[in-house]
Amino acid sequence: MSDIQKALLWASAMIVLALAVAAGLVSESTATPFFYTIPALAVATSSRTRSCGIFARRKT
Numbered sequence: 001m002s003d004i005q006k007a008l009l010w011a012s013a014m015i016v017l018a019l020a021v022a023a024g025l026v027s028e029s030t031a032t033p034f035f036y037t038i039p040a041l042a043v044a045t046s047s048r049t050r051s052c053g054i055f056a057r058r059k060t
Contacts, residue, residue: 003046010042 017034020026 006045007042010038010045014038 014035017026017031017038021028021031
């Protein structure tokens, strides 16, 4: 899976969560932690290297 596909997946997860909050399906107090963890998971999974470090150098 390419980095663009992963980014689109994480972005769609955030949009679905925001729509669920707007529709009243999920309370804001429940959704707030996910608005912090989803971007963190997106950064952690976007690295092409084997380490999950944010500052890991990419191999070219």
